[in-house]
Amino acid sequence: MQQGCCVWFTGLPCCGKTTVADLVAEELKRRGLRVERLDGDIVRQSLTRDLGFSKEDRDKNIERVTFVAKLLSRNGVAVLVSFVSPYIKARNNARKETTNFVEIFVDCPVEVCEQRDVKDMYKKARAGEIKDFTGVDDPYEAPRHPEIVLKVAEATPEQCRDTVLHKLEEFGYIPAATTTAKQSGSTEDEQVYSKEEEQKIQKRLEDLGYL
């Protein structure tokens, strides 16, 4: 019987959480596993329709999402949660409440997020048109001990997907799929976190002035 888990993607707005989580969900479904996605766009239609972006509302939002993730993950569902979820305390509560919690820090320089922002939200936040915008006038508290760090500026979404899948297999939260790597076009050598890759990423980030 499938083991449930709660895979929690956190990171700045427009960093790519939803893209990677959707790719992971797609692959898990292809493998015949029970999967649910909890994402801002989904839950704001019903569960959290009344909430804004103040600290209090963000906390309530995450609290309700955590409740749903708790029930699903303890009933054998792989729940993929993607929210900015900027506060450590709220994420730690989700860790405590859910089954097989995996925190994924979707790590991306704010400048890159801003370039990816098709809805011009950063622009509006900088112009003061949106208040309490994480990364502009509201803080983002990066995870201290996440299970996975995805350096999304340095890897393709497919590579990030495979990193997550391998980790979930390693934890035993999903069955190992030996045929998958080939099908999804990746090999062990292409895995995001080989030592060589890590060094390349480090060098590139230094060149870009982030380190």
Add this chain to the structure above:
Amino acid sequence: MQQGCCVWFTGLPCCGKTTVADLVAEELKRRGLRVERLDGDIVRQSLTRDLGFSKEDRDKNIERVTFVAKLLSRNGVAVLVSFVSPYIKARNNARKETTNFVEIFVDCPVEVCEQRDVKDMYKKARAGEIKDFTGVDDPYEAPRHPEIVLKVAEATPEQCRDTVLHKLEEFGYIPAATTTAKQSGSTEDEQVYSKEEEQKIQKRLEDLGYL
């Protein structure tokens, strides 16, 4: 693999929804099935902590519960929901959204509910201390075509439990458990809705002046 379902208990405050739903949950767990209970006492701690009892808040409450029941029921969980849920429209929406919806009308004369009210809520409502109390100053819209009617004033909670279990087996939402009837101390003859029972109930209700 277990089929999910959403078993929805509706009825006046203090009519016995929670008691019967808990008994059904207990038996389903004993059979090794995946079960979740959604009840006022449970969800008001997290999911709907901000809500009161106005029509608008009741609708929001049921909307959130429906969202959770949808995700659970479509993932193979038997969700047992017990709320006054007085409005037909909100319940019909739950029917539409969830998988294998079973509406249970927990039918009980308001006088009997009032006798069972250990927290004196009816008393307070009649004294005007509680507003928008269903059955006193807020309407209860009885289901028109519920899958099950439980005449709880005329049957023991255990009999009601067995009625629900038999119906769920009949619908194919849970596997038939041939050994259960004996273990739970009931037989076919004791089933709540035999013709004889129906007549006895009818007579008793007439004697009590309800018909």
